[in-house]
């Protein structure tokens with residue numbers, strides 16, 4: 060039996076790891092799909108798909124779990140109604156999907172694919188958004204991701220990148236707002 064676990068993993072955190080370990084108790088193999096693969100260098104999506112892949116491999120280590128996981132990437136498309144077919148055409152075959160994302164659950168269910176909702180692990184702390192906010196505040200984010208992921212993010216100066224792209228994004232938004240108001 061093969062399960063599929065999809066997420067943006069911006070970054071891969073201990074909530075994801077707990078879900079993965081839970082899935083591993085239920086299926087033989089797991090296809091981990093890094094979604095929104097085209098996104099990077101933005102405040103909501105600071106890391107490239109390759110960097111996210113490295114995070115996941117670093118967290119998996121070299122043990123038994125690693126041998127049972129296939130990690131792949133998938134770009135978004137601008138038609139939700141075709142997304143499940145798009146995904147099925149790009150990733151290895153799977154029997155069921157694990158997700159808590161309402162849109163993902165709806166699209167797979169409508170396509171007749173079984174979806175299971177894994178339990179949420181301390182969602183208030185283990186969430187990509189909360190971790191990115193902590194990174195921007197130079198807070199204590201390292202304890203919320205697997206140690207190897209923290210090491211990788213430090214290696215690529217990920218926090219500095221996130222802070223810079225968040226700053227330029229807010230300046231850009233403020234500029235656009237001023238530009239728009241001056242056009243009224």
Ligand SMILES: Nc1ncnc2c1ncn2[C@@H]1O[C@H](COP(=O)(O)OP(=O)(O)OP(=O)(O)O)[C@@H](O)[C@H]1O
Pocket residue numbers: 065066067068069073074075078157158159160177178179180181182185186187188189
């Ligand atoms: N703490 C958690 N416990 C269980 N599942 C989680 C947890 N955090 C995320 N997930 C689930 O993992 C999948 C992938 O999530 P995703 O990569 O978007 O992370 P996220 O923490 O929700 O990030 P963001 O806040 O950036 O949206 C989703 O189905 C999501 O619901």
Ligand SMILES: NC(=O)c1ccc[n+]([C@@H]2O[C@H](COP(=O)(O)O)[C@@H](O)[C@H]2O)c1
Pocket residue numbers: 065066067068093094095096134135136137138139142158159160162163166
């Ligand atoms: N139309 C589409 O491209 C489409 C539809 C549904 C989900 N997705 C992607 O699936 C992933 C779902 O992951 P999250 O649960 O982390 O949001 C995201 O990368 C999201 O962009 C894409």
